[in-house]
Amino acid sequence: MLIEDELKIFADGLLRYFDSTTSESATVGTPFLTEDINDYVQSYSGVINISGIHQGSVIFTATESLLKHVLWAMKILDSNPKKLRDLVGEIGNTISGNARSRFGDQFIVSVPKLIEGRIDDAQNDNIYGNYVIPVVWRHSKANLIVNLDSAAQRITNPVNTQLWQRS
Numbered sequence: 219m220l221i222e223d224e225l226k227i228f229a230d231g232l233l234r235y236f237d238s239t240t241s242e243s244a245t246v247g248t249p250f251l252t253e254d255i256n257d258y259v260q261s262y263s264g265v266i267n268i269s270g271i272h273q274g275s276v277i278f279t280a281t282e283s284l285l286k287h288v289l290w291a292m293k294i295l296d297s298n299p300k301k302l303r304d305l306v307g308e309i310g311n312t313i314s315g316n317a318r319s320r321f322g323d324q325f326i327v328s329v330p331k332l333i334e335g336r337i338d339d340a341q342n343d344n345i346y347g348n349y350v351i352p353v354v355w356r357h358s359k360a361n362l363i364v365n366l367d368s369a370a371q372r373i374t375n376p377v378n379t380q381l382w383q384r385s
Contacts, residue, residue, distance in 0.1 A: 225249050228276065228364050229351050231316035235309060236355050240291035247352035249364075256336050258350045258361045261285075262302050263333045264310030270326035274366035276317070277337070278310035284358035303332040313362065 229246045236244035252258060255277070263279035285305050286297040294301065307330035318325040351362040 224366075225349055225351065225364060227317050227320045228313060228362055231313040232278075232351065232353060232362050234316065235312050236288075240288060240355070242291065242356065244353050244355035246362075247354075249349045249351045252348050252350050255348050255350070255363050255365075258352075258363065259335075259337055260360060261334065262306040263337055264307035264330040265333060265337065266310045266314045266330050267328040268314065268325065268366055269328070271321060271324035272366045274364075276310060276314045276366070277363040278306060278313060278360065279337075279363065280306055280309070280360035281358050284355060284360050287356050287358060299334070303334070306330075307332045 229249070232246060233244055236242060258279070259277075260279045261282040262285060263277055266276045266278075268274050268276060282302060285302045288309075289295075289297050289301060289305060311327065311330050314327045318327055347365065349364045351364065353360040353362060
C-alpha cells in the first residue's frame with residue numbers, strides 16, 4: 219500500500235496539469251480505498267502500467283464533459299471520441315511522468331491503454347489496493363486511481379532470499 223506522501227505526489231501532479239494546461243485550478247478530494255474501481259470509472263480512462271521500483275497502475279478516468287471542456291480550454295474545438303481518448307491518455311501519462319521525476323528513473327511508465335467504459339479485471343489487478351483521488355474541474359468530475367505497491371513497503375518487507383537459494 220502507498221503511504222500518504224506518495225499519494226500526494228500524484229494529487230499534486232494532477233493539480234499542476236490543470237493549472238498549466240487550462241489556467242484554471244482543479245480541486246482534489248480526500249483519497250480513499252476501494253475494491254471495485256468500476257464504481258469510480260467515468261466515460262474515458264487512460265491506464266498506465268508501472269514497473270521498476272513500484273509495480274501496479276495509475277488510471278486517469280474522466281467524464282466526456284470534462285474532457286471536452288479541457289480541449290476547449292486548450293483552444294481545440296474538435297472533440298470527437300478519438301481526441302477524447304487521446305486526451306485522457308495524455309493526462310494520465312503526464313501525471314505518471316511527473317511522478318517519475320519524483321520517484322526516479324526506476325519508476326517505469328508504460329504507454330497508456332485507452333479505454334471507453336468499464337475496466338476489466340485483467341487491466342487492473344487490485345493487488346496493492348486501489349486509492350481513488352476524486353477531482354473536480356469546472357463542476358465536472360474525474361478520478362485518479364492509483365494502484366501501486368509502496369517503496370517503503372518493499373524496504374520493510376523484503377523478499378526472503380533464503381527461500382530461493384539452492385542447498
